[in-house]
Amino acid sequence: MNRFLRLFALLTLAAFTLAACGNQAASSPTQAPAPTDAPAKIVVYSGRSESLVGPFFTQFTQATGIQVEVRYGDTAELAATILEEGANSPADLFFAQDAGALGALAAAGMLAPLPADTLNQVEPRFRSSDGLWVGISGRARVVVYNTNKLTEADLPRSITGFVDPQWRGRVGWAPTNGSFQAFVTAMRVQLGEEAARRWLEGMIANEVKTYEKNAAIVQAVAAGEIDVGFVNHYYLYQLQRQSGNTLAAANYYPADGDVGALINIAGVGILKTAKNAPAAQRLIDYMLSTEGQRYFAEQTFEYPLAGNVQPDPRLKPLSEIQTPQIDLNQLRDLQGTLQLLRDVGAL
Known part of the structure; x- marks a missing residue:
């Protein structure tokens, strides 16, 4: 129970910080650098478990030579940690298991815009409307x-x-x-x-x-x-x-x-304060590549969102799911949801 009290407090603090900052962060966005001269190591905060994505990071390192230091944890708690760490966060990239946590960081001005050629690999409904995060799998x-x-x-x-x-x-x-x-x-x-x-x-x-x-x-x-x-x-x-x-x-x-x-996404965003943003961009590029999308289709049984990769044939096609017409960018009020779950006694 205490971890949810801490998480709620951090999200509340972030909301007040965002309100105090006004539009300052939005007025001078920092474009995520193109993937050139990438450093040899990146730090990833992953809300996806090691059993699911640990082998993928190993595959990425083998393909690129870039080392990945991963901090695994609950998506919401990691988002709150990034908000608490602020400009001192060691994270270069946040790999979230849902759009809401990415939206919370985007709203707090923590994420850098991604290149258009990255965003355009994914349907608009599976990416940030302001270009701050992109879905990797459905x-x-x-x-x-x-x-x-x-x-x-x-x-x-x-x-x-x-x-x-x-x-x-x-x-x-x-x-x-x-x-x-x-x-x-x-x-x-x-x-x-x-x-x-x-x-x-x-x-x-x-x-x-x-x-x-x-x-x-x-x-x-x-x-x-x-x-x-x-x-x-x-x-x-x-x-x-x-x-x-x-x-x-x-x-x-x-x-x-x-x-x-x-239909939600597992997605990624690069922090504005990333020390190794070019390498983080290379990781995103690899995630959206045919090799990366095949991993998520074949190893985790998720829906690939790019690379013309087909999902496992046992999955119901995305086009046949009568999904609600909800913009994933609207799911960022994690604070309100945690409060509601606490109010009714679910947490």
Whole structure:
């Protein structure tokens, strides 16, 4: 609990700092340097776990000779750390698991604009509207369900339907997870503050089971401990690979533009204070290259966003997901979401 008090305090401090600075940061943006004469080492703050992206950084070093020093942690906490460190942050690049944390840093004037040729490799909906961050891979919110107990026809078309008493004690969530918090932020944007609060309170009243991580939710669903859970799409495929494809679980995508089918991104931004910005830009270039996109498609089962790389054939095509029409740039109010989750007792 204390870490969320610290995180909320840091985000509040950042908001006051941003207000005091006015438009000063925006009036003199610093362009991220082109990838020439790159130094031999960069520091990355990664909200993505070492098990997911550690091999990718090794692959990058082998391909370029650039060493990568990585600090792993929770995306929201790392964003708060960068805000706390300010101009003294050792980080060159922030690799976030959702757009909201990148948006919070962008709003605080911490990120440098990226080159147009970098941004243009990705669809506009998967990048910052002001050019401060870019998506690397796509991640869909889904409802994972136990296939021995349920079919898709048994599931509500909207994520809001799980407050119905028939789902009492049968659902799992991970409220400390950054992806879940981004989803709640999206719900606040799409449905409004009070509707989001009522849904959270309804889920708690319906005895939702709390887990620390998404993978634990998928495992609990497959084991029959719970019937459904709110997760990102790729956890199922990662666990299927580990278990030999024997899990009694499948992903369900809510329909009709429901917020439960949000497509978020894992993305990156270069800090204005980066000491090794050219090398950081080379890392972004590699992430968006065919080699980089293949890694995320084949190793983490995410949606590639560049390089004409196709996703794993088991994934539902992005074009077929009835995702909500939410601008990812609107998901930056992490502070408000953390406060809401604390208010209702989810944190």
